[in-house]
Amino acid sequence: MSRLPIRWKLTLAFALGLTVVLTAVGVFLHAQLSANVDAEVERDLRIRAGQLREMVMRSSISELPTTDSEDLEPDETIAQVLAPAGGVVAATTHADVRLLTPEQLRAAASNELFVDRPGDAMLDESLRIFAMPVQARGESFIVVVTDSLDERAQTLASALAVEVVGLAAALIASCGIGYWVAGLALRPVETLRQRAAAISGDDLASAKRAPLPVSPVDDEIGRLGRTLNDMLDRIGRAQAAQKDALLQQRRFLADASHQLRTPLAIIKAEVDLAQSGTTKDNDLRATMVSIGEETDRLTGLTEELLLLAAADEERLTLSSDAVNLHDLLADVAERSRGRAQLEGRTITVQSDQSVILADQQRLEYALSNLVDNALTHGAGSVELIGQHTGDTVQIQVRDHGVGFTDSYLAHPFVRFAPTASTGRGSGLGLAIVQAITEAHGGVVSLSNDHGAAVTLSLPAEYLISIVTEPLRR
Numbered sequence: 001m002s003r004l005p006i007r008w009k010l011t012l013a014f015a016l017g018l019t020v021v022l023t024a025v026g027v028f029l030h031a032q033l034s035a036n037v038d039a040e041v042e043r044d045l046r047i048r049a050g051q052l053r054e055m056v057m058r059s060s061i062s063e064l065p066t067t068d069s070e071d072l073e074p075d076e077t078i079a080q081v082l083a084p085a086g087g088v089v090a091a092t093t094h095a096d097v098r099l100l101t102p103e104q105l106r107a108a109a110s111n112e113l114f115v116d117r118p119g120d121a122m123l124d125e126s127l128r129i130f131a132m133p134v135q136a137r138g139e140s141f142i143v144v145v146t147d148s149l150d151e152r153a154q155t156l157a158s159a160l161a162v163e164v165v166g167l168a169a170a171l172i173a174s175c176g177i178g179y180w181v182a183g184l185a186l187r188p189v190e191t192l193r194q195r196a197a198a199i200s201g202d203d204l205a206s207a208k209r210a211p212l213p214v215s216p217v218d219d220e221i222g223r224l225g226r227t228l229n230d231m232l233d234r235i236g237r238a239q240a241a242q243k244d245a246l247l248q249q250r251r252f253l254a255d256a257s258h259q260l261r262t263p264l265a266i267i268k269a270e271v272d273l274a275q276s277g278t279t280k281d282n283d284l285r286a287t288m289v290s291i292g293e294e295t296d297r298l299t300g301l302t303e304e305l306l307l308l309a310a311a312d313e314e315r316l317t318l319s320s321d322a323v324n325l326h327d328l329l330a331d332v333a334e335r336s337r338g339r340a341q342l343e344g345r346t347i348t349v350q351s352d353q354s355v356i357l358a359d360q361q362r363l364e365y366a367l368s369n370l371v372d373n374a375l376t377h378g379a380g381s382v383e384l385i386g387q388h389t390g391d392t393v394q395i396q397v398r399d400h401g402v403g404f405t406d407s408y409l410a411h412p413f414v415r416f417a418p419t420a421s422t423g424r425g426s427g428l429g430l431a432i433v434q435a436i437t438e439a440h441g442g443v444v445s446l447s448n449d450h451g452a453a454v455t456l457s458l459p460a461e462y463l464i465s466i467v468t469e470p471l472r473r
Contacts, residue, residue: 007182014178015171022170026163033159037152042114045130048145052079056143057136078127081134082142084109089141097122099129099144108142109133116149125150188213188221192228204236263294270294316439318359325393326351328360329384332367339375340382347371351386356393356458358440363395366436369429370397370454377401378452388460392442395456403448412446430454 004012078099080091086105088095099117100108107113108131117127126149134141195212203209212232214225270287326349333347340347367384374382380400387394404412413434433454434444442458 007179007186010182010185011175011179014182015175018174018178019171022167026167030156030160030163034156037155041128041147041149041152042130045114045128045145045147048077048079049130049132049143052081052143052145053132053134056081056134056141077148078144078146080144082144084140084142094123099127099146100131100142104131105142108144109140117146126153128152185221188215189224192225196228196232199232201239204232204239209236263298266294267291267298316435318362318439320357321360323356323358323360323363325354325356325386325395328363329367329386329395332364332371333382333384335368336371336375336382343375345375345379346381347384348381349384349386351384352388354386354388354393358458359436362436362439366433366456367395367397369433373429373454374399374401374452380451391460392457393460395458396453398449398451398453400451403450403452404446409446409448413444 078092078094078097080095080099081089082100082105083089084105086098086100086102100113100115104113104115110133112132113130115129115131117123117129119126127146128149129144129146131142131144134143192212199209209232211229212225214229215222270291274287329349329351333349337347371382371384374397378399378401383396383398385394385396385398413431430444430446433456437444437456437458440458442456445455445457447453447455
């Protein structure tokens with residue numbers, strides 16, 4: 001059964017249900033016909049018994065018909081007039097046959113009685129017997145009439161044969177109709193299957209892909225079609241996103257290879273120069289310093305790539321430290337203050353004493369990147385501002401330079417993109433800031449407000465305590 005097509009399953013289920021219904025109807029009709037035939041036989045027996053009773057009441061015993069007379073019953077059925085003891089007073093035929101048992105005679109002496117007598121050696125036909133008491137001229141008699149049950153059985157058998165043939169014919173015709181109707185009902189499903197089979201992998205990601213045909217009726221087939229269309233749309237979006245991610249990954253790898261190639265080439269050139277034997281002590285010392293600087297650059301770039309890779313795979317782990325917001329910004333400012341002083345610039349901190357739950361080392365790394373970008377590409381003083389505002393804790397790093405270009409603001413977090421203000425070089429700074437901020441559940445936003453401003457917004461759930469009084473340093 002489990003291997004049958006659904007169309008055949010529906011047809012068989014329809015046939016089974018129809019068989020039960022038609023069988024129940026046939027049984028009811030056959031029972032009704034049997035009851036009607038029995039009622040007709042009993043009505044005829046009562047009429048004949050009534051006629052015989054009238055004859056008994058009009059005649060004397062000597063004038064009643066004898067067994068040789070045909071006045072009582074001209075047909076093949078039997079009619080007898082019995083004495084209460086069972087003796088035959090008159091009979092149309094078979095006067096020597098006792099139709100009633102002694103118990104039935106006693107019952108018939110006081111009440112009407114219907115009994116069935118099966119055929120035997122003396123009477124080959126089964127009979128239905130009707131007996132009733134009669135009082136005539138002060139004497140008691142029992143009038144007995146019979147009718148054959150074989151004709152009744154033949155009538156019912158013929159009717160049963162007709163019913164069986166009709167049931168079979170109706171069942172076969174209904175199964176054919178059910179198979180056809182099931183095919184019509186499943187045709188939209190087959191259409192969906194054919195259209196779905198014609199969709200290729202490239203079609204899924206195409207915006208011009210035609211949707212599967214859906215029935216306008218809100219039934220199981222219509223809902224199935226809409227569900228399949230939604231599923232194909234989700235698959236298409238996922239496939240498009242996967243392609244974009246793959247292209248972005250390839251571009252990222254190409255850019256990373258280009259960035260790594262430069263320090264490696266410089267290190268290789270410096271090593272070759274040191275090994276040539278023509279380098280003097282001072283030049284050799286300068287060569288080693290250059291190699292160290294490029295190695296540091298290569299190490300930093302590798303660490304940044306590893307951090308971004310972990311963020312992409314959602315493997316960027318964070319520690320949970322209670323971090324004082326003002327102290328965090330002060331430490332970051334202190335690390336870059338020496339460089340700022342050499343350039344004749346200042347770094348200021350304005351923050352409240354809110355305490356947040358965060359990874360201090362990661363946040364320091366992100367904020368140091370922002371301060372370094374501000375010193376490299378901005379101008380004027382660099383401001384670090386931290387405060388609790390509504391549902392967020394905001395940390396902002398701003399300078400007073402020319403700000404971000406419009407093209408950079410359109411795509412600020414593209415890795416290895418040209419820098420914000422100069423349009424020269426490449427870097428991963430803002431991409432790393434974004435990865436660390438999002439790992440904390442926050443967002444990064446860029447704006448131009450008399451210079452470049454980068455704001456980190458962390459959700460208030462990371463807030464432990466609030467001290468609203470701002471502190472300057």
